[in-house]
Amino acid sequence: MKVTCVIPARLSSTRLPKKVLAPLNGKPLLQWVIEAAKEIPLFSEVVVATDHSDVESLAKELDTPCFLTSPECISGTERLIELKQSGKVTADIWVNWQGDEPFITQEMIGQLLQTAPDDFISIWTLRKKITDTRSIHSPDVVKVVCDEEGRALYFSRSPIPYPQEGHSHFYKHIGLYAFSDEALYQITDLPPTALELSEKLEQLRFLGHGLPIRVHETFTDPLGINTPEELSMAAALLS
Structure with a gap:
């Protein structure tokens, strides 16, 4: 069973501008999330879905596949759907782990x-x-x-x-989802x-x-x- 973790990471945000790239103890917030996800043995693959090249650049620095999705997506789930439709990523199970959630644990997954x-x-x-x-x-x-x-x-x-x-x-x-x-x-x-x-x-x-x-x-x-x-x-x- 292939379990793919997709981290939706939209750059724009209202209450905390450029939230996913905000510095957090020496690293961008998104880096904490990516590193945590990569520690989960249940995941066959970890990828990022974003709407901005700045996020794409960070993912590449972290050797993490990243795919540009439409800025019109209004939710993380819509980014998963767009990724699935593109055929660039496949899965039996898709996990939606938001890019502003660095404290998700292996036990929770x-x-x-x-x-x-x-x-x-x-x-x-x-x-x-x-x-x-x-x-x-x-x-x-x-x-x-x-x-x-x-x-x-x-x-x-x-x-x-x-x-x-x-x-x-x-x-x-708790806003963590998995979909077949x-x-x-x-x-x-x-x-x-x-x-x-x-x-x-x-x-x-x-x-x-x-x-x-x-x-x-x-x-x-x-x-x-x-x-x-x-x-x-x-x-x-x-x-």
Whole structure:
């Protein structure tokens, strides 16, 4: 089984300009991600998908295949799809590891792919139990609810399920995805759904068109970097 890790690395970003190239303890942020991904033995190949030659240059310095994708791509998944359609990269399983996530671990990748070879579901992601009230109510923390078999029922920026004291458990969605090659083909031409546009969550497009998502539990909540403050937090963690 060939597992290809694609690191989408768009250069433009609003809250932290040129985020993936931002210096982090002596290296560009993206370099931390590439080096971490290359340490994962489950991956057959690690490649970068970007929209800018500056990112391409860094990847080449790190001896990592890099492919220019359209600046019109609005998500990492769209960059995976474009890469698949180009025929330049192949996979049985595609892992989407965002270029601003340097703290993804080997254990998390194992959790993500634990049912991949034999699962009748062919889109996988992760969830982490929420233990603080602020995260439950923060629209920046995406919540997920699942059925008894771990299949996603809904993702939302609102608190879900209803916070009934003593009876509710909340889970944060960790934005790490894996797709079978067939699943990536199936979602290629799916139009956006009303719920996706309302929540601004691309995974609701998959659910809205009847594609199930398996959500495995992890006990790690990796710091994603979207702001200067989070970049400073990452620097402290890596010191």
